[in-house]
Amino acid sequence: MIRLEHVTKIYGDTLAVDDLSLEVNEGEVCVLIGPSGCGKTSTLRMVNRLIEPTSGRILVNGKDIRQVRPERLRQSIGYAIQSVGLFPHLTVGANIATVPELLHWEKSRIARRVEELLELVGLDPKEYAQKYPSQLSGGEAQRIGVARALAADPPILLMDEPFGAVDPLTRERLQAQFSSIQQELKKTVILVTHDLDEAIRLADRIAVMSAGKLVQYDTPEAILSRPASKFVHDFVGADRALKRLSRISIQGFVHPSPSIGVNATLSEAMAALQSHRSAWVVDHQGQLLGWVDQTTLSAAASVREAIVAQDVTEISLSSSATLREALSRMLGQGFKSIPVVDENRRLIGEVTLSDVEAATAEAEA
Amino acid sequence: MIRQLVTRDSVAVTGSIIGLASLPLGWLTLKSSRLAAGTSLSLWQVVGWDGTMVMLGLWLIALTLSLTKKTKWQAISLGISANVILIITLALAGFESSRMLEAEETFARVSPSAGIWVTLIASYILVFAARQGLQEAPAWRHLVSWTGLAAIGIMLAIGWLDSLSLVQEFSGREARFQQELVRHISLFAGSVTVGTLIGVPLGIWAVRSRRAEKPIFYLANITQTIPSLALFGLVIAPLSALSFAFPFLREIGIRGVGPAPAFIALVIYSLLPIVRNTFVGLRQLDPAVIDAGLGMGMSRAQVFRRIEAPLAAPLVLEGVRTASVQSVGLTTVAALIGAGGLGWFVFQGLGQAATDLILLGAIPIIGLALVVDTVMRTLVRLSTPKGLGGGEP
Numbered sequence: 001m002i003r004l005e006h007v008t009k010i011y012g013d014t015l016a017v018d019d020l021s022l023e024v025n026e027g028e029v030c031v032l033i034g035p036s037g038c039g040k041t042s043t044l045r046m047v048n049r050l051i052e053p054t055s056g057r058i059l060v061n062g063k064d065i066r067q068v069r070p071e072r073l074r075q076s077i078g079y080a081i082q083s084v085g086l087f088p089h090l091t092v093g094a095n096i097a098t099v100p101e102l103l104h105w106e107k108s109r110i111a112r113r114v115e116e117l118l119e120l121v122g123l124d125p126k127e128y129a130q131k132y133p134s135q136l137s138g139g140e141a142q143r144i145g146v147a148r149a150l151a152a153d154p155p156i157l158l159m160d161e162p163f164g165a166v167d168p169l170t171r172e173r174l175q176a177q178f179s180s181i182q183q184e185l186k187k188t189v190i191l192v193t194h195d196l197d198e199a200i201r202l203a204d205r206i207a208v209m210s211a212g213k214l215v216q217y218d219t220p221e222a223i224l225s226r227p228a229s230k231f232v233h234d235f236v237g238a239d240r241a242l243k244r245l246s247r248i249s250i251q252g253f254v255h256p257s258p259s260i261g262v263n264a265t266l267s268e269a270m271a272a273l274q275s276h277r278s279a280w281v282v283d284h285q286g287q288l289l290g291w292v293d294q295t296t297l298s299a300a301a302s303v304r305e306a307i308v309a310q311d312v313t314e315i316s317l318s319s320s321a322t323l324r325e326a327l328s329r330m331l332g333q334g335f336k337s338i339p340v341v342d343e344n345r346r347l348i349g350e351v352t353l354s355d356v357e358a359a360t361a362e363a364e365a
Numbered sequence: 366m367i368r369q370l371v372t373r374d375s376v377a378v379t380g381s382i383i384g385l386a387s388l389p390l391g392w393l394t395l396k397s398s399r400l401a402a403g404t405s406l407s408l409w410q411v412v413g414w415d416g417t418m419v420m421l422g423l424w425l426i427a428l429t430l431s432l433t434k435k436t437k438w439q440a441i442s443l444g445i446s447a448n449v450i451l452i453i454t455l456a457l458a459g460f461e462s463s464r465m466l467e468a469e470e471t472f473a474r475v476s477p478s479a480g481i482w483v484t485l486i487a488s489y490i491l492v493f494a495a496r497q498g499l500q501e502a503p504a505w506r507h508l509v510s511w512t513g514l515a516a517i518g519i520m521l522a523i524g525w526l527d528s529l530s531l532v533q534e535f536s537g538r539e540a541r542f543q544q545e546l547v548r549h550i551s552l553f554a555g556s557v558t559v560g561t562l563i564g565v566p567l568g569i570w571a572v573r574s575r576r577a578e579k580p581i582f583y584l585a586n587i588t589q590t591i592p593s594l595a596l597f598g599l600v601i602a603p604l605s606a607l608s609f610a611f612p613f614l615r616e617i618g619i620r621g622v623g624p625a626p627a628f629i630a631l632v633i634y635s636l637l638p639i640v641r642n643t644f645v646g647l648r649q650l651d652p653a654v655i656d657a658g659l660g661m662g663m664s665r666a667q668v669f670r671r672i673e674a675p676l677a678a679p680l681v682l683e684g685v686r687t688a689s690v691q692s693v694g695l696t697t698v699a700a701l702i703g704a705g706g707l708g709w710f711v712f713q714g715l716g717q718a719a720t721d722l723i724l725l726g727a728i729p730i731i732g733l734a735l736v737v738d739t740v741m742r743t744l745v746r747l748s749t750p751k752g753l754g755g756g757e758p
C-alpha cells in the first residue's frame with residue numbers, strides 16, 4: 001500500500017533520512033520509532049509530499065506519488081500532526097469538516113460525518129461540535145486532531161506523535177481507543193512515536209530508525225526477542241521481557257478456577273477448598289464478590305462473612321488484558337493467580353503466575 | 366476607612382479635581398475686535414454668585430460620586446452629572462455671550478477662555494471614567510458617551526452658541542470649512558487606503574521572503590524617523606522636477622506643492638504600521654496550524670484565505686487603525702505645502718494670532734481622530750474570530 005524505495009532526504013548539509021526502504025501493507029499499523037532527530041517526521045512528511053525526497057521514490061497503491069497533485073494526494077491521506085494544529089478560529093465541528101469541505105461534500109453529509117466522528121473519538125457531538133479549540137483540554141484536542149484526520153475516511157493515516165502531549169493515563173485511554181477504532185476501520189497507518197510502550201501496544205510492525213537509517217523493521221515480538229543490532233538491543237532496553245508480555249493477551253491462558261457460591265454452606269465451602277488454598281466467591285449471577293481461604297472460613301459463621309472483599313475491579317482483569325497487566329496485578333496484590341471477568345463482572349476463570357512464567361520462557365526460546 | 370473610600374476611582378477623582386480647579390479660571394474673554402487683546406471675565410463675573418454655586422455644587426457631587434464605591438448606578442450618576450455639567454456650561458456660555466454682545470459694538474467678540482475649556486476636558490474625563498463602569502450596560506454607556514455631544518450639536522444647530530467667536534469664525538467661513546473638511550477626510554482616507562493596498566502586500570512579501578524582509582523594514586522604519594514636514598519637503602523636490610519635465614502632470618494637478626506631494630508623503634507614513642502589523646499578524650501564526658492546513662490538502666491560496674487571512678485580520682486592521690489616526694493628525698501639517706485640509710485654519714490662525722481660527726481647525730481634527738479611532742476599534746473587534754477569545758470570557 002505504501003512503499004518507500006531508497007528514499008533519502010538532505011536539508012542543506014543535514015542528512016535527515018538515509019536510503020530508507022520500507023513497505024507498509026494495507027490495513028497495517030507501522031510505527032516509526034527512534035531517538036529525537038533520527039528522521040521520523042521527515043519520513044512521514046515525504047509520504048504526503050509536504051517535503052520532497054532528495055532521491056528515491058515513494059509509491060502509494062503502486063503509483064509514484066510524484067504523479068499525483070499534492071493537494072489531491074493529501075486529501076486522500078489523513079494527517080494528524082504532533083502539535084495537533086487545530087484551526088483556532090473555527091469550531092471543533094468546522095475543524096473536523098475541513099477535508100470534506102475541500103472535497104465539496106454536501107452540507108448534510110458533512111454534518112452527519114462530524115457527528116459520527118465525534119462519537120467515534122468518544123466526545124459528545126452536542127457539547128463539542130460548537131466549541132472552539134481554546135476551550136478544549138490537551139487530550140480532547142488530540143482526539144479532535146485524530147477525528148479531523150479521519151474525516152474524509154482516507155484509506156491511509158499518517159500520525160506524528162498523536163498522543164504526545166497528554167498525561168500517561170489519558171494517553172493509555174487514547175491508545176486503547178485508537179486500537180479499537182483501528183480494529184473496526186482497518187486503515188493503513190504510519191504512526192510516529194518515541195514511546196516504546198506505545199509502539200509495542202499499537203504496532204503490527206515497528207520500524208526502528210537511527211540517524212536517518214532504518215535499523216530494524218519487524219513485528220514487536222521479533223524486535224523484542226531478536227534485536228537486530230546493539231542499537232536496537234539498547235533501545236528496547238533491559239526490561240524487554242516485560243515489554244514482550246504486553247503483546248500477549250491473557251486469552252490463551254485463562255483456565256477454570258475454583259469458585260464458591262455465596263450461599264453455599266460452610267461444609268460445601270470447606271470441601272471445595274480441599275485441593276486449593278483459596279477460592280473466588282461469586283453471587284447467584286456468577287458475579288465476582290471476593291475470595292475466601294481456609295483461615296477466613298474457619299473463623300466465620302457463613303461464607304458471606306468469610307469473604308475477603310476487596311475492590312473487585314482492582315483484583316480482576318478483563319479478558320482483553322495482557323499478561324503484563326496480569327503480572328502487574330499479581331505483584332501488586334501479592335496473589336499467585338488473578339481472576340478474569342467478563343463485561344458484566346461475571347467470573348470466567350483465572351490466570352496464574354506459572355502461566356506468565358511459561359509464556360516468558362516460550363518467548364525467550 | 367477613609368483610605369478605602371479614597372482609592373475608589375482615581376480617574377474620576379482626577380476629573381472632578383480638574384473640574385473644581387477650573388472654577389477660578391477665566392471663563393469668557395471679551396474683545397473689542399477679532400484680533401484685539403481681550404479682557405478675561407471670571408465665572409462669577411459672568412454668571413454671578415448663584416450660578417457659581419451651582420457649578421461648584423455640581424462638581425462637588427461629581428467628586429463625592431468619584432469617591433463612592435464603584436457600582437453600575439454610581440457610574441450612571443457620574444456620567445449623568447458630567448453631561449449635566451457640560452450642557453449647563455455651554456448653555457451658560459451661549460446665553461451670556463449673546464447678552465454681553467448686545468451691549469457692545471459690532472466688532473466685539475466673546476470667546477470661551479481657559480475655564481470653559483478645562484471644564485469640558487474635565488467632564489469628558491468623568492464620561493470616560495463612567496464608561497469604564499458601564500461595560501456591561503451598553504445602553505447606558507452610549508447614553509453617557511453621546512448625550513453631551515448631541516446637546517452641543519443641537520445648541521449649534523439652533524444657534525444658541527452663535528455669539529461665541531468660534532462659531533462666528535465658522536459662520537463666516539462655512540463654505541471654506543466644508544471644503545477643507547472634505548479635503549482633509551479625502552487626503553487621510555485616500556492615503557490610508559492606498560497605504561493599505563501597498564502595505565499589506567509588502568507585509569506579506571516580507572513574511573514570505575527572508576531576502577525582502579530586511580530592506581522592507583529598513584525603508585519603512587526610516588520613513589517614520591523623518592519629521593513630517595521634512596518628508597513633505599523631500600517629496601516636493603522630485604515631484605516638482607517631474608511636473609516640469611512632464612507638463613501634462615501639471616495639468617492633472619500634480620505639482621511640487623499641493624495635494625499630490627502631501628498625499629504621497631501620507632501614504633509613505635501610513636506604510637510602517639500597516640506593513641509591521643501585517644508582518645507580525647502572519648508571523649505570529651502557529652506554524653503547526655499552517656502545516657495542518659497544507660497537510661489536509663489545502664492549496665497555498667486556500668491556506669491563505671481560510672487560515673492566515675482570518676487569523677491575521679485583527680492585527681492588520683489594528684495597523685490600519687494606527688495609520689488612520691496618525692494620518693488624521695499628519696494631514697494637518699499637509700496644509701503647509703498647500704494641500705489644504707483643516708490644517709489650513711490652524712496655520713492661518715497661527716499666522717494671524719487668532720486663537721478661534723486655530724480652534725476651528727483643531728477641534729474638528731481631534732473629533733475626526735476620535736471618530737476614526739472608534740470606528741476602527743469596532744472593526745478590529747468585529748474581525749476578531751470568536752475562537753481567539755475576542756468577546757469570549
Ligand SMILES: Nc1ncnc2c1ncn2[C@@H]1O[C@H](COP(=O)(O)OP(=O)(O)OP(=O)(O)O)[C@@H](O)[C@H]1O
Nearest residue numbers: 011014015016035036037038039040041042043194
Ligand atoms: N526544515 C528543515 N531544515 C533543516 N533541517 C531539518 C528540517 N527539518 C528537520 N531537519 C533536521 O533533520 C533531522 C531529522 O528531523 P526530523 O524532524 O525528521 O526528526 P524526528 O525524528 O521527527 O525528531 P523528533 O523525534 O524530535 O520529532 C534533524 O537533524 C533536524 O534537525
Ligand SMILES: [Mg+2]
Nearest residue numbers: 040041042082
Ligand atoms: Mg518529529
